[in-house]
Amino acid sequence: MSIFRTYDIRGKYPEEINKDIVKNIAYYIAELFSCKKILLCRDVRNNSEELKKSLINGFKFFNKEVEVVDAGITSTPMFYFILQNNDFDFGIMITASHNPKEYAGLKLWKKENILMPISYGYGEELIQQSIKAEKKDIPENDYEIIQKNYSQEYINFLKEVSNIKKNKDIKLVIDYSNGSAVIYKEFLNSLISVVNINDKMDSDFPAHEPNPLLQESQKQCSEKIMQEKADFGIIFDGDSDRIVFLDEKGKRVNTEKILALVVEEMIKENKEVNSVITTINMSSDLQKFFEKKNIDFYRTRFGYVFIRQKALEKNSIVSAEKSTHFSYRETGFADSAILTLLYILKYYSAKKQENKTFSEIVESTEITKTAAEYAIPTDKNVDELLNAAFNYYSAKALRTEEIDGYTFYFNDYWFNIRKSNTMPEIKVTIESADDKRQNILDEVKSIILT
Secondary structure, three states: OOOEOOOOEEEEOOOOOOHHHHHHHHHHHHHHOOOOEEEEEEOOOHHHHHHHHHHHHHHHHHOOOOEEEEEEEOOHHHHHHHHHOOOOOEEEEEOOOOOOOOEEEEEEEEEOOOEEEOOOOOOHHHHHHHHHHOOOOOOOOOOOOEEOOOHHHHHHHHHHHHOOOOOOOOEEEEEOOOOHHHHHHHHHHHHOEEEEEOOOOOOOOOOOOOOOOOHHHHHHHHHHHHHHOOOEEEEEOOOOOOEEEEOOOOOEEOHHHHHHHHHHHHHHOOOOOOEEEEEOOOOOHHHHHHHHOOOEEEEEOOOHHHHHHHHHHHOOOEEEOOOOOEEEHHHOOEEOHHHHHHHHHHHHHHHHOOOOOHHHHHHOOOOOOOEEEEEEEOOOOHHHHHHHHHHHHOOOOOEEEOOOOEEEEOOOOEEEEEEOOOOOEEEEEEEOOHHHHHHHHHHHHHHHHO
16 A cells, blocks of 8 residues: 555555655655745654654755744644644644554645645645656755744643633543643643543553554543543544543443534534534434534545535534544634543533533434444455445445445445545444444455455
């Protein structure tokens, strides 16, 4: 699989993504996008620090006058904030996000009037083509660059945009996954009573993989919630642009229900809630939920690039992906796991006064149908496997949709099958009765893998 992916540049370090290729990526970014001032941020991985140096070498080899600012370790949402609110024309977040520790990656963004991702089909392929046409031999040099800490500016922004009040009656377990979300620790400790776990930055991610969607990654937080009798708990991913919520019983809360609560809080605050965007793998109950509130609801294909395009087009106040990404008009349509937490804290704070538990509040959304997502790792040709699914199910389904991969609709269930853009696997999302879900998944596997 190429390191040049749909949404970013990502691969195993150093066999797939390394110093040599990253120097060339930087060189051609500077050439293709006429960069004059570039922001570099990184996650906690040791390889991110090494790749930062390689990026600087590539930029300076192209033109020593290119100005590079190193903002150090940040979350990805903080990276968006810095880029958007300062005089940069390009920014790179050096992160492999929720991937295991052996991975490395780059998220590329240019800034004109607004921030725009450089993804495949939107500029990233030009970098790939340029390197293929002429790979530069770029030497190692130590360049002096500007280093600046924007942490306080970002925390001030969060306080202002959320207008959140201190409430020490709320007890929360926060699992930082040993990632960059640790930058929020002092701020969150000042707001509520917090039981912090995995709150030291560590490139090895010793407690669990930095992917909060994995059951193994949820186990420690779940147990700690019940042990501490906490109100609920959260888990950030490696670069803290994803957030998973667990209720007071240690059970994961689905993304759809968190989105509904965020919208409820926005309505309570008299914000202009005109429309909401989600990916196509979200619960069909969301349509009814938003219709009751006279809010326009749009579904789009998977991936931040595509959901952002729709959000910009509709000027939507919030958008969400099943993978627990939440983006806001208030953040320039950029991901913000921390702002999601702040909205939920505000909503819960009021409901707690009514003696409501977190699980009771979640169930009040009346979103009873939820779609579950499964990953099927494979080293086979993914397109051939998808074709096998289409050939079998298109004749059986009531309706087939091709917004992203294939979605097959039946009387009492639907499922979507697509290729992953970040891992060598197929993603299958199923909305059905709980007791049918495993049978549907087993049948899909038997059709595509035999």
